[in-house]
Amino acid sequence: MRRWTTPLLQGLALAGAVLLIAVLPRFTSEFRLGQFTYVGIYFVALLGLNILTGYSGQITLGHAAFMAIGGYTAALLILGRSGFELLGHQASHVLPQHGMRAIFTIPIAGLVTGVIGCLFGIPALRLAGVSLALATLAVAVSLPAIAKRFEHLTGGGGGLSLPLPHAPFGWHVSTPHWLYYEAWVCAGILFVVAWLLVRGRVGRAWRAIRDGEIAAVSSGVSPAVYKTLAFGISAAYAGVAGALFAIQVSYINPDTFPVTLSLLLLASAVIGGLASLSGVIVGAFVLEFLPIYAQSPPLVHLHFAKQAGPVVFGVTLMLIVLLIPGGAASLLVRVTRPVRTWASRS
Amino acid sequence: MSTLLELRRVEARYGPIKALHGVSLTVADGEIVALLGANGAGKTTTLRAVSGTVRHSGEIVFEGKQIARGKPDAVARAGIAHVPEGRGLFTQLSVWENLRMGAYVRGERRTLRAEAPRVFKYFPWLERRRDQQAGTLSGGEQQMLALARALVGRPRLLMLDEPSLGLAPTVVQEIFRIVKELNVDDGLTVLVVEQNANVALDAAARAYVLEVGQVAIEGQSAELRRHEGIRKSYLGY
């Protein structure tokens, strides 16, 4: 009798969230809507990061690099060879002649980045902990330099300007609305995928590996397969997020996804709560809004320098690690405990 | 003889598992006391409670003063040398550097200069092998180095945890011979935990037998040797 109350509450919460996301555009300004779109994009990126670091225990400081790969893939596919040459660059023959609709580039970007992620995951098997963090940091720092160097692939330091986005197939939706729904529908689909993975056999294997690789081996789990899979899936998520980002901004250059972003992504994931899907949404909000509110805190008529953002971010991260290691998600669990106990008793 | 160390109803736990359920014992100045018992009885935990390396409750009084809780370095400075299970050597440091660390508790340079000759008297081979890496010594040599290192600090109480573990009988005899000699020559007080009841009862004047975290039997060694339960469980005849 009691067992269905927690899933019921979770289901209600989820339904409420979906409803909120669906009707939000009617109640907010265009500017705010743009911000919420970024929240959706970060949500996708953080889902991927959480899968890699939270569930399979492989720390990454290079998540933004995979976003960059996804972003560039999408940008190149949108431009096509013709668009690329129009910007004054020599195009590679791998690129199709004509650009494709932005919406189709998203899954392709995810796939491409996912494959690259798997390829990275294979040598990464030999590394653990510190070395892995260093390797991912290395990728994050190197990617901008590589992007600048290989101009015929990326358009070099000048970056790629994309045509302004608009709703496809002649649908009558305003652009900000369209971008918002595009991001959140992707987020929703990928959330369901992540949820299914995490609660299924794959998620159990990841957790077993995270908590003790040697023990996992003796229960028949092959760490190599699952760790590589985690890298691939996490990279695919980052790729989708990167593609959405590039489409949103209509521009991409080597510095769009810097090292700092990789660090802030990790920070947001931890603040939200690792190994918790509900923590991811908190993390996404934190990533978008904390820098803004650090610079101009609400209610107080003070304006701080741009660097206030990172300072507050860093301090918050440290406080969370020191005081509430489970992140916001663990706080949520503690706060809702009375509600859940009441629900399971009555 | 005055009481040097006294434990009163000491309890200790490892997380949720209670290891000591109220252990009370005394060690008088100049005595060798043995702590016997089967695996898991709580012998090592008792020593750890004294040296402050496990959380405990109850009173532990050394030289008339309560021991500071949870500060192993303070316990060492008070004059209690604990040679732990596994010896606790710095395997990557040399023999000499290990001895220097033994002297740390009383101010390294001066103490080592004063104490080294005395220690080399008991373990002459140590001087020849001063620069050898401690981890490359044999098991028996490592145990003796651990003992020497403890002695360099001129402790009032020496606590030995399973000195015979993994060693050949002749080596064990040698180690206990040295312990007895130190006790007779310098009045060194010793509390030794042992599973090898035979050799322990040989060296010690008194002994306690622990079972499931409590003192089950106590008495003079000679008495305990004749005690039927002990003979059957721990002495094998």
Next chain:
Amino acid sequence: MALPLAFTWAEFGQQVTSGLASGAIYASLALALVLIYQTTNVVNFAQGEMATFTTYVAWTMMHHGLSYWPAFVLTLLIAFGGGVTVERVLIRPVEHRPEIVIVILTIGLFIAINGLVGWVFGPEVKAFDSPFPNRSVVLGGVSISVQDIGTFGVCLGTVVALWLFFRLTTLGLAMRAVAFNPDASRLMGVRVGWMLALGWGFAAVLGAIAGMMAAPTVFLDPDMMLVVLIYAFAAAVLGGIDSPVGAVVGGLLIGVVINLLGAYVNFVGQELRLPTALAVLLIVLVIRPSGLFGRVVVRKV
């Protein structure tokens, strides 16, 4: 691959010597990382930022009239205090938690200090004076800048001084003992907590030196040490994260190799020095995960 420079021994020698100088900087920071790793078992991702901060402090003192060497020494003292404080306040509470947690804490410190530096001192690039004259000497046909000699000397001098400290002094021995076996050290009467704090203090000093030696060339800005940190990491990992000797050798090696690659391999040029070095490092790690000098850890099932 066409060589961009006509190969002369003089040119080669110059690249090697300037590589040794920058390598000495990487070696200092790498040693700081290894020092902290050996004592507290933590990789301090914020080491570079701490170095940046102390370098800015030095700059501020010099800007207010203090001459170089007094400011230098004062900065080292401040750095030492800072390192000790960070360990006692931030790291001590989380000492017993898993590695990943402490890494994330140091990343938080990284983010915070990086922002703080820009906030307090301003994001504009600043010039930093060098104590060494802007001259060159010629040795065996190779033109070596006095600046490089000075950098090399200061960094390696500090490394040697530290080595002597650890070998010869009681405190140094105690710190080594703590690094090898903290539990046994406690039984010897060592206040392990303070030894760890000292380790962080020394590491901060090494970082400050690396920063002050690097600043004249790379100029002072909030992200100044990011690249140096990566090279230092690479050096530490290359040498074996638990080997101080490895860190120093690794640092010098990386400094020289980077310079040579950048000068002689056209493909690499200036922009791809970092990615190439890291690619080489990754290859080394995949072949030999514990680095050149590190101890191989056998994972027993």
